[in-house]
Amino acid sequence: MRTAIVTDSTAYITAEKRARLNIHMVPLSVNVSGQLFAEEVDITASEFYDKVRGIKEFPKTTQPPIGEFVALFEELAKDYDEVIAIHLSSGISGTYQGAVQAGEMVEGIEVHAFDSEISCAVQGFFALKAAEMVQQGFSAQDILAALADMQQYTRAYFIVDDLAHLQRGGRLSSAAALIGGLLQVKPVLHFVDKVIVPFEKIRTRKKALKRVEELLAADAKKYEAMNAVVIHANCEEEAQAWLAQLAATYPNVNFTLSYFGPVIGTHLGEGAMGLGWTKK
Ligand code: MYR
Structure with a gap:
């Protein structure tokens, strides 16, 4: 077969x-000002972020x-x-x-x-x-x-610079954002039962990234070997620096770098950062 x-x-x-x-x-695909682009085919991630920066009409995805x-x-x-x-x-x-x-x-x-x-x-x-x-x-x-x-062995956590993108696209309920007082902080987000929910409310980006690292550290201790990926929304330099620090700290984890492309970037906004991993 x-x-x-x-x-x-x-x-x-x-x-x-x-x-x-x-x-x-x-x-x-992503629709920017009435023009439809198939991501990874018609438009790259960095072209997308350049195109949408500062535009009034927000892009939509399909x-x-x-x-x-x-x-x-x-x-x-x-x-x-x-x-x-x-x-x-x-x-x-x-x-x-x-x-x-x-x-x-x-x-x-x-x-x-x-x-x-x-x-x-x-x-x-x-x-x-x-x-x-x-x-x-x-x-x-x-x-x-x-x-x-x-x-069972796969995890991912991510943070965004501005929750408005997720709320506007309907991928994080306004209620969750407001009731949780999330708008004033940098929540760490993750998936539970297929949807995005806040994992923890953290005050600053630096502390949020540290918290995500702690979660990785716990699994890196548990498993002999893991694959992990640092994912960024057009903030490659910061992502590379984080990856280098993580790779130096967790020798049993194989790290790679990836990006939030146009479709996911529409919902997370520029500056989002994520870390995902799985047991090898
Ligand atoms: C569609 O229009 O069908 C696409 C909708 C995509 C929603 C994306 C929401 C954000 C996902 C974040 C994933 C982070 C994984 C580490």
């Missing part, structure tokens, strides 16, 4: 890596059209028997549901949609694991079981 791996653009896996690991990608999934699955049906389609959390986007529906519409290939319950390079960890397992000859069922297991 031949298995294809699909993910969406919000995993932010480079084109080179996707080609090397044979990962197929379906892009989400999930891939179902036809795009159908076309991809039909194409894959020529060479594969099964597809594992790994997507950003169904609690923040309809993309996963789109993959499910398209899978039901296409004949001759079995589509297993997998809800990563997260996004960005942490979702990417799941896609990379799945692609590696395909190369090692594992079945789709084995891969799905491994991904489900991996969810």
Whole structure:
């Protein structure tokens, strides 16, 4: 049985890596002042942040059209028997549901949609694991079981400079932000049951990053080896410096750098920073 791996653009896996690991990608799009850009195809992250800085009308994001999934699955049906389609959390986007529906519409290939319950390079960890397992000859069922297991050992925390982006896009309820008095602080955010919720209220960015490091440290002590990723929204220098400090402190953790691209950047705003990890 031949298995294809699909993910969406919000995993932010480079084109080179996707080609090397044979990962197929379906892009989400961002609408800036009436112009639609498929991220990772028509617009890079830094082009996006430059374009939206200071504009009055806020950008909007959209999930891939179902036809795009159908076309991809039909194409894959020529060479594969099964597809594992790994997507950003169904609690923040309809993309996963789109993959499910398209899978039901296409004949001759079995589509297993997998809800990563997260996004960005942490979702990417799941896609990379799945692609590696395909190369090692594992079945789709084995891969799905491994991904489900991996969810127990995968964490991500992030902070934003301005919560207004998340509130405006409806990905953090106004009630949660106001009741929690979050607007005055730099809350550490994370996913619980597929949606974004505040983890802890912290006063400053520096302390928030320190707190996230403490959470990583606890797992780095527990597990022999981990993969971790520092993710930034157009603040690469700060992210690189943080990564270097973390890498020097936790030798059993393999750190990489990634970014919040246009779609996720629309909802987090420039200056957001995240750290995600999983047990190796
Ligand atoms: C859509 O329009 O379907 C896309 C909506 C994307 C919402 C993104 C919300 C922020 C996610 C933050 C992920 C952080 C992972 C470390």
